Amino acid sequence: MFFKNKNGNIRINQIMISACIYLGQALIGYTTTWSGPIIPKLRDLNQSPLPYLPSEMEISLIATFLYVGCIPAPYIMGWLSNFKGRKPCLVIGGTISIIAYGLLATANNLAMLYSGRILGGFGLGIVAVMNLVYIGEIASTSIRGILLTIVGISMTCGSILLFTVGGFLSYHASTYFGLSLSIAFTLGTLMLPESPIFYVLKDDEQALDKVLQVLGRSDEKKKMFEARNEFKSHNTRIDVIELFTVKANKRALFVVIIINVLQQCSGVMVVVFFSASIFEMAGSSIRSDVGMIVIGCFQLLGSTIAPFFVERLGRKTLLIISTIICSVSMFGLGLYFYLDYIGEPGINNVKWLPFVILILFFIGYDSGIGIIPNVLIGEMFTCNTRSIGSTIAMSTAWLAGFLVTTVFSTMLESLGAYGVFWFYSSTCACALLFTIFFIPETKSKSLLEIQKLMN
Numbered sequence: 001m002f003f004k005n006k007n008g009n010i011r012i013n014q015i016m017i018s019a020c021i022y023l024g025q026a027l028i029g030y031t032t033t034w035s036g037p038i039i040p041k042l043r044d045l046n047q048s049p050l051p052y053l054p055s056e057m058e059i060s061l062i063a064t065f066l067y068v069g070c071i072p073a074p075y076i077m078g079w080l081s082n083f084k085g086r087k088p089c090l091v092i093g094g095t096i097s098i099i100a101y102g103l104l105a106t107a108n109n110l111a112m113l114y115s116g117r118i119l120g121g122f123g124l125g126i127v128a129v130m131n132l133v134y135i136g137e138i139a140s141t142s143i144r145g146i147l148l149t150i151v152g153i154s155m156t157c158g159s160i161l162l163f164t165v166g167g168f169l170s171y172h173a174s175t176y177f178g179l180s181l182s183i184a185f186t187l188g189t190l191m192l193p194e195s196p197i198f199y200v201l202k203d204d205e206q207a208l209d210k211v212l213q214v215l216g217r218s219d220e221k222k223k224m225f226e227a228r229n230e231f232k233s234h235n236t237r238i239d240v241i242e243l244f245t246v247k248a249n250k251r252a253l254f255v256v257i258i259i260n261v262l263q264q265c266s267g268v269m270v271v272v273f274f275s276a277s278i279f280e281m282a283g284s285s286i287r288s289d290v291g292m293i294v295i296g297c298f299q300l301l302g303s304t305i306a307p308f309f310v311e312r313l314g315r316k317t318l319l320i321i322s323t324i325i326c327s328v329s330m331f332g333l334g335l336y337f338y339l340d341y342i343g344e345p346g347i348n349n350v351k352w353l354p355f356v357i358l359i360l361f362f363i364g365y366d367s368g369i370g371i372i373p374n375v376l377i378g379e380m381f382t383c384n385t386r387s388i389g390s391t392i393a394m395s396t397a398w399l400a401g402f403l404v405t406t407v408f409s410t411m412l413e414s415l416g417a418y419g420v421f422w423f424y425s426s427t428c429a430c431a432l433l434f435t436i437f438f439i440p441e442t443k444s445k446s447l448l449e450i451q452k453l454m455n
Contacts, residue, residue, distance in 0.1 A: 074394055248380075
């Protein structure tokens with residue numbers, strides 16, 4: 001199926017297999033940012049698929065209903081991934097994404113748009129969790145951090161693709177492009193091997209031998225079974241109990257939930273969902289679609305920084321640097337809006353400043369806090385609780401993201417633009433403190449060594 005490399009140190013098969021997962025992550029980026037360039041089209045009767053102009057509340061729901069689908073999806077797939085395997089879950093996630101984009105592409109009423117977004121979130125929720133679990137389980141210790149951080153690069157590429165396509169093509173062309181991406185990912189998942197950890201959980205030694213040979217990890221079989229012998233459950237109920245009773249799992253769950261919630265509360269999705277409104281509030285002379293393409297390119301720069309340093313500096317150091325940059329950036333954006341609010345005359349000479357600040361924010365975000373929490377999710381849990389723990393962490397984060405994006409307009413009215421962005425700045429500062437005091441360093445450690453560290 002995949003090129004059989006002779007040199008196990010190259011791990012070429014792991015990279016080739018991960019490439020398909022990265023296509024799914026690009027789909028996530030495309031789906032997440034879909035509302036950014038699409039919302040202006042919905043406000044234009046000449047481009048909108050709707051026969052009327054939707055209200056601001058309806059537009060806000062179109063953007064945020066994605067989270068409604070995201071939240072329950074991983075719970076349904078959590079038990080299925082341990083029962084039937086990681087691969088079938090990826091196939092299901094891709095198939096649901098196809099249906100979602102099919103609905104959005106042919107939508108002619110609000111119900112179809114809502115349904116498409118909710119289903120899109122459902123597929124996204126499955127793929128997002130399973131991508132992290134899958135790569136975390138197929139990757140060798142020496143390259144696991146790199147392969148997991150490239151997940152962030154792929155998601156950024158999907159966002160750039162969406163802003164490029166959505167900025168210059170029609171509503172239907174942009175949505176059909178997402179449908180094509182969903183089909184390509186789903187076909188790719190059909191060719192993937194199953195995760196070796198799934199075979200360890202099922203005590204299927206023969207299948208494990210085959211997949212480890214494909215991955216160039218035959219020498220790790222003994223270590224995998226040693227890890228399995230420490231966690232002997234064969235059903236979801238026991239896995240859930242161990243998630244909340246085993247010290248390593250409890251600590252892992254605490255760490256990944258808090259850092260992922262703080263990630264969602266950093267303000268990043270508000271900027272993505274309501275990019276046009278933010279550029280308009282700032283009085284920027286730069287078109288929002290062009291501005292987001294440029295920002296996306298700098299996001300890509302930030303994303304590419306992480307793989308080069310994640311195994312050198314470590315996860316914790318990157319997170320510290322990233323959260324400092326994000327906190328300072330959001331404070332600066334709040335300061336700009338405050339000076340504009342009080343009528344500071346000099347503000348008219350720096351209308352370009354919010355654009356520059358957002359570039360700085362996204363470089364910082366995508367080099368650390370936008371990526372490292374995903375790495376931690378893929379590393380910290382014991383093998384039998386990884387899917388369930390990832391599910392709880394991600395769904396809790398998405399719930400926080402839904403609340404933050406939904407109340408954005410309300411916060412804007414009550415706090416003002418400067419108050420909103422200062423709130424995001426304080427959230428990033430909390431993420432900095434949490435990283436310093438609670439997040440352990442997992443650099444260069446095997447999954448079994450991480451479990452011992454967490455204990």
